Amino acid sequence: MVKWPPVNPSDEDALLKAFRSGRWGRVPGGVVEEFEGEFAKYHEAKYAVAVTSGTAGLLLSYLALGLNEGDQFALPAYTFIATATAGVMLRAVPVFIDIDPETLNMSADSLKATLEEDKDNRIKLVVPVHFSGIPAELSEIINASRRHGAKVVEDAAQAHGAVYRGRRVGAIGDAGVFSFQSSKNMTAGEGGIVLTNDYEVYVKVWSYHHAGRDINGEWYVHRLIGWNFRMTELQAAILLSQLKRYDEEFRVRERNAKLLYELMEGVEDYRPVKPPAHTSSSNHLLPIWISERLISRHGKARVVEEARRRGGEVVEGYPMPLYRQPAFKDSYWRLPDYSRLSLPVTEDACRRVIWIPQHVLLSEEETRRTAEALIKTAKELS
Ligand SMILES: Cc1ncc(COP(=O)(O)O)c(C=O)c1O
CATH class of the missing domain: 3.90.1150.10 (Aspartate Aminotransferase, domain 1)
Structure with a gap:
């Protein structure tokens, strides 16, 4: 029987090293930052923010992309509830889209039909889920969303390393979110990460997850309403070690x-x-x-x-x-x-x-x- 989560000697060494360093929370130049850099590179993304869970990552990316009270967001109805509840927390309204039987992912045709019916443009965000790790049909979904003026967050919670038309998923849309919860292909018990190629989105997500501080700002100056969704150095040490054999x-x-x-x-x-x-x-x-x-x-x-x-x-x-x-x-x-x-x-x-x-x-x-x-x-x- 393959044990999951994996108890691997290299991960154990990395964890102990982080533990003995006495630096357990996120620090500048620490392991969380190193992991963010490596995970982003692996997924061909410019920026990454490691957070406490996939749910947190979804919430912060929806917020950074401007999802607002009363807005609608489109998502498949065959997914984990966090894809929806992250938006509900912002008082936005889920619009459920049917899936394609061949992939179990959001049907691009159903999405297009729903966007066409949305005459007063209430749908501001589209969230394709790479369910099971199979990439959603991103070209069609992103094109249809752009035409409608909606942003796209890839829910890549299950899709570490998955490839769509020669490119790893996660930063093909405006942002993408991965989970490191216990069952996932990479795990630290809990954890998540947001990827994006958009600097504005990156600094917003970073700030929201870090009590609203500026990324290069002072400790007790808070420019945005933010919270603490920071990953620990201990989690990042395990994940960085796992990434090496991923x-x-x-x-x-x-x-x-x-x-x-x-x-x-x-x-x-x-x-x-x-x-x-x-x-x-x-x-x-x-x-x-x-x-x-x-x-x-x-x-x-x-x-x-x-x-x-x-x-x-x-x-x-x-x-x-x-x-x-x-x-x-x-x-x-x-x-x-x-x-x-x-x-x-x-x-x-x-x-x-x-x-x-x-x-x-x-x-x-x-x-x-x-x-x-x-x-x-x-x-x-x-
Ligand atoms: C598709 C999907 N979205 C979001 C999440 C939420 O991730 P987390 O459990 O890390 O909050 C999960 C996993 O649990 C998931 O499978």
Whole structure:
């Protein structure tokens, strides 16, 4: 079994070194800054701000890009709730877009249709999510958003190192946000980072995460309303160490994902979701569509339970479209009534898509075991 998070000797040495330095919080010239530089370079971005979580990174980038009270922002309904709640915190209103069944990412066509209907330009921000690590269709999404005058934040929480048309994701839109929460391909238990090529956005995000100080300013002068969302040196030490071997792990996950596709070839009950040819996935998750035949008879939970009993490592994934989450009914936030919204592909994905987590793909043996368990499950449930 591949243990996750990884207990790696090099990470341990790096962590101890930071611990013994006695500098645990962010300091000028410290490890957080070094990590920001290296992570930005790896993702071909000019600027990076390391923060406490992906959620914090989303909130601060939405704010830096001008998302305001009463504005709308478009996002897929098949994502983690933070993509939405970061904007809700600014009293902006989520507009949910359906996904493409081939990638499970925001459908560019559905987005275009929604933007066309938005005659009075209330949608100020579009948030494509690189779900599972497969890049969203950024060219079309960014072009449509620009035409509408909307900014784009890539939710790259799951997409460390993923490639879209020859470029790593994260700074292709106006900003991009990654997460280092425990399950992610790189992790320090918690953490996040914002990437951007826009200096104005960078200095704003930096200031917001640092109590509203100027990046080169004095300690007790606060020019913006800001908070403390700073990453610690201890987190950055672990992440910097992980980044050094990230390319290698990326390739291992990719190799085992391809192995899984081969093992599933011709198996009628399963259709793995594969990255389009012009992309490379980070393989944070390997999503699999289960056949209608199997689902209508047994349901997703049963298939997952049976596969796990046979040694497969699979999870059920999102149980419902985001707009059905009870949280959105909380009257305090004065959100629209989504009860009549039904996005067909999102609904179907919540019913029929299961996920293999990334750490399984770090081992050929575990990948094979999970594929075999799924195949056996389908045979025996038939
Ligand atoms: C798509 C997506 N967006 C945002 C987040 C939020 O990241 P965090 O948990 O670091 O706040 C996550 C992960 O948890 C995620 O998967």
